[in-house]
Amino acid sequence: MHRRDDDRFNASAERARWGRTGRLLRAPGKHQLVVGRTVAQAPRVPAASLAEGTFTRLRHMLIVGEVRPGQQMTLGELARRLGTSPTPVRDALSRLAAAEALQQSREFGVIVPILGAAELEELCRLRLAVEGLAFATAAEMHRKADWRTFKLLHTDICRAAESARAVQFASAVWALRRALLGLSEPSVLSMFVDRIWCRFGPTFTQKIENDATRRELTMRLGDIVEAIGQRDRPRAERAVIGEIECRDLYRYIEPENKLAAPPLVPNATSVAAGHIQSGAHHV
Known part of the structure; x- marks a missing residue:
């Protein structure tokens, strides 16, 4: 008897909460609250x-x-x-x-x-200017904890280098590059680096299908991380320049059907x- 009274009380409280037009529609696997003609739904992605x-x-x-x-x-x-x-x-x-x-x-x-010889040379110069500046700026804020992160990211690169999967290797390199250059937050520098790599990325990944190129890049990136760990900033900056200038990345091979790319810096x-x-x- 007391249980029935409790059920009536709970039902009355529920009606008072949602109003006379409120009702709970139950369907297998989902519940929807309907108030009048309005259905409560999950918010849409803007x-x-x-x-x-x-x-x-x-x-x-x-x-x-x-x-x-x-x-x-x-x-x-x-x-x-x-x-x-x-x-x-x-x-x-x-x-x-x-x-x-x-x-x-x-x-x-x-x-x-498809990037031609002139475009590849231009990208190399732009990388030296933009990434060189980004590293010099970020190096002032590198801490010991950052160096441990760099070591872990370089370990990922070493593993990816042995997998012969170029996209996986490029993704690991990009993760370390962003960390080294301090690009975790939006900035003018990160905007320019992103733009350069949107242009260069497909060619870069095509070049690192070569085992020797992957090994050389892995070694050069390791030199940067080691120099940072030894707090030898001049050596780290030289290593950054050496990695950017890796000759195999900019070696041009004439394609059979070339679609010329527009210049990144207008003349x-x-x-x-x-x-x-x-x-x-x-x-």
Whole structure:
């Protein structure tokens, strides 16, 4: 008897809580609270967050070389690969094309540029300037705990070097590079480094398919970590320059069907003509 009274009291309290129109719909495996005609649902992902996430994923694909120079992709293929709708992919591709990391063609869709000898030389100079400055800035704040992290990340590189999987190796190198250059937080320097590697990443990953190139890079990155551990900053800075200038990364081989890449730094003639639209802020 007391239990029935308790049940009536609980039911009355529940009606008072949700109002006369409130009712709990029960279905196998889910519960929905309906108030009048309104169904309480899980919050949707904001469109801006979805677009930014798609852009970040595509940018990372370029940086670690999940796509190859000269590879052609369609909007539909990329949307299926990323598990999203075409709209955020289209927006991300427009941003990357504006930053000259990709080329868009009505005939072929989206194309990963093939870098020529001039573009490779230009990227080497830009890496020396931008990454050299980033390392010099970050080195002032390196601590002993950071060095232990660098050692662990370099261990990952050593393992990946033996796997013969170029994308895995490139991902491990990128993790250490970001840590060494202090790029964990957004900044102007991180923006420029990201832009350079969106352009260089596919070619870099293609180059490190060579076992000797992977071994040389592993050794040079190890020299940087060792110099940091010994608190020998001048030696560390020289090691950074040596890693950037690794000759095998910029050796040009003429492809059979070359699609020229636009210059990363516009020349004076094209600027004067008003034909250049900077994409630095897009990446």
